[in-house]
Amino acid sequence: MSILSTQQILDAGLGDWRKLAQALHARFLTRDFTTGLALVSAIGELAEDANHHPDISLTYPHVDVKLLSHDASGVTQRDVDLARRISNLAAERGITSDPAAPAVVELALDTADVAGIGPFWAALLTGDASAVDGDDVADPTGRVPLLWFQHTDAHETPRQRFHLDVWLPHDAADARIAAAVAAGGTVVDDAEAPSFTVLADAEGNRACVCTILER
Structure with a gap:
């Protein structure tokens, strides 16, 4: 199954969901643990029926759901279809979403020697020095943020x-950019906005504040 483009995802009209770095994300405001647990169980039944399984995080006030086709390394139509079914399920239960809430933090490290330092960071972050995939160090268990290496000249x-x-x-x-600026930050570079905007503290x-637009 092919990866969907940013425009195809936007055109799908998934009001509860937002595409971030790699996956679709949604936060459902269950407001209590029992409601959240019931929603998770119901999503699990949908996932089994679709043979496509999201990552789900249950906390007291909300349920976070992440959808990604790992075999395609991106968002595909089956993610969109399951996202729509999950939204319908939540709506039937009177559960609303907060589309502005999802966020993903990644670490970026400038280096001229990915091969030299990659195994160190992989071992430190994941316990496995071989957990380097191209320019990325990714923990398959999701314990730590993804670290990616930004190529630069030696200096x-x-x-x-x-x-x-x-x-x-x-x-x-x-x-969010406006809030950061109001809190004492500055915009260093917005030439690539809305793809990414570079901010700095005092x-x-x-x-970088990143979005999926214009990528």
Whole structure:
């Protein structure tokens, strides 16, 4: 099954769901644990019926759901179909969503030597020095954020080597950027917005607010 484009995902009209770095994400406001547990159980039945299984996180006030076709390494039509079924299920139970809530944080590290430092970071973060896939260190159990290596020329001049990528819903990013600026930050570079906008704190430490648009 082929990976859907950003426009195809947007055209699907999934009001509860937002595509972030790799997957579809939704937060359902169950407001109590019992309601959340019942929703998780019902989603599990849908997943078994579809033979397609989301990642689900249950907390007291909400249920977070993530959909990704791992065999295709992206969002496919079966993710969209299951997302729509999950939304209908939640609506039938009177459970609303918060489409602005989902967020994914990734770590980015500038390096001219992925092969030299990749195994170290893989071992440190996952316990497995071989857990390097191309430019990524990914923990299959989801304990730590994905770390990706940003290629750069070798250099000796001190500079920031790490930065955070904060993936947000495309229709929530501007408000988050404004909040960060109001809290003392600055916009360093918005030439690639809305794909990503580079922000800095008062000491110059940088982070990128990322969306799926124009990628």
